[in-house]
Amino acid sequence: NAxxxxxxxxxxxxxxxxxxxxxxxxxxxxxxxxxxxxxxxxLRLIHYSVGEGxxxxxxxxxxxxxxxxxxxxxxxxxxSAAPSQTSVYFCASSYYQxxxxxxxxxxxxxx
Amino acid sequence: EDKVVQSPLSLxxxxxxxxxxxxxxxxxxxxxxxxxxQEKKAPTFLFxxxxxxxxxxxxxxxxxxxxxxxxxxxxxxxxxTGDSAVYLCAGLGGGSTLGRLYxxxxxQLTVWP
Numbered sequence: 001n002a003x004x005x006x007x008x009x010x011x012x013x014x015x016x017x018x019x020x021x022x023x024x025x026x027x028x029x030x031x032x033x034x035x036x037x038x039x040x041x042x043l044r045l046i047h048y049s050v051g052e053g054x055x056x057x058x059x060x061x062x063x064x065x066x067x068x069x070x071x072x073x074x075x076x077x078x079x080s081a082a083p084s085q086t087s088v089y090f091c092a093s094s095y096y097q098x099x100x101x102x103x104x105x106x107x108x109x110x111x
Numbered sequence: 112e113d114k115v116v117q118s119p120l121s122l123x124x125x126x127x128x129x130x131x132x133x134x135x136x137x138x139x140x141x142x143x144x145x146x147x148x149q150e151k152k153a154p155t156f157l158f159x160x161x162x163x164x165x166x167x168x169x170x171x172x173x174x175x176x177x178x179x180x181x182x183x184x185x186x187x188x189x190x191x192t193g194d195s196a197v198y199l200c201a202g203l204g205g206g207s208t209l210g211r212l213y214x215x216x217x218x219q220l221t222v223w224p
Contacts, residue, residue, distance in 0.1 A: 031210040042115075042199055042214030043154070050210065058211070090153060097142055097203055097210050102153040 002026050006091050006103035013081045013110045021076040021106050023091030029101075031094045032074035033058075034066060036087040037105075043090060049074055081110045113138045115202050117215035124190055125223050132185040132218045134200030142205040144176050144183045145212065150196045157185070157198075190222045 004025045013019055023032065031050050035043040035058075045058030047066040055066045063085060065077045074093075078085060091103040118133045136144065143161045147154035158167045160176035160183060167174050171190075176183045187194055197219050201212040 033210075033212075035214075040120075040216060042117075042201075042216045043212075044214070045211065048211065092212075094210055097205070100145070100156065100212065104153050 004091055004093055004101050004103035006089075006106050008106060009104065010107050011109070013078075013108065015081060015083060015110060017081050018077070018079050019081065019108075020078075021089055021091075021108075023074045023076070023093075023103060025072055025074075025093040025101070027093060027095070027099070027101065028071070029093035029095050029099065030071075031096060032068065033092045033094075034064070034074065034076045035090045035092065036060065037090060038087050046076065046089075081108075083110045086110045113202070113204065113208075113213045115200055115213050115215040117198075117200050117218050119218060120216060121219040121221070123221045123223065126191055128190050128222075129186065129188045130190060130220065132187075132198050132200075132220070133182065134184070134215055135182040136200075136202040136213070137181065138202035138204050138213050139208060140205035141178075141202060142209075143203040145201045145203060146174055146183070146185050147199040147201065148196045149199055149217070154199055159203075187220075190220075192222050192224055195220060195222045 033048040034046040049068040052071040089106045094100045146157040158174045163178040197217040200215045204211045
């Protein structure tokens, strides 16, 4: 049982490049989330999804897009990366408000 | 605006000391308060508190919620170097925000031998 898997684990981008972070869960969870964590900060919600085909904005959505075409996958896209998006990104999933499970994180550096 | 505030932001103690971490919250349609421990990687779950006044314990860690005063505390007794980590508190919303966690900035705990 893999839980929540994030790929890639590390990435370096140049300013203006695009990329997609993949989050996959095998727990049949309805809800999925993308957070970012910066030094000295807690986790801040970027976007989330309460079911297949649905997405919603969190606290810090600007510069990011998401898609949930399949229940088990939640993709986070950066169309034109900026240095301010250098961060550690965590994906999480839950069965409604229960069983919150985090992935191991993706460390992204934008130069 | 929903928010969670933790104090202190950092704490340095010696092994064997007892520490108390604080968390106050203002979360719309509040459901529960969660505590996590984070050591370099993903947060790991410690406690979920839903009812006021009922202490939850796990070994040397314990936590309690006060829904009237909107705060929670996490106690760690007889601290060990392995307790060094960031401790995150999060409020779980309900209603239209069901499932959303609102995190505090965390308390960085350092335990010296």
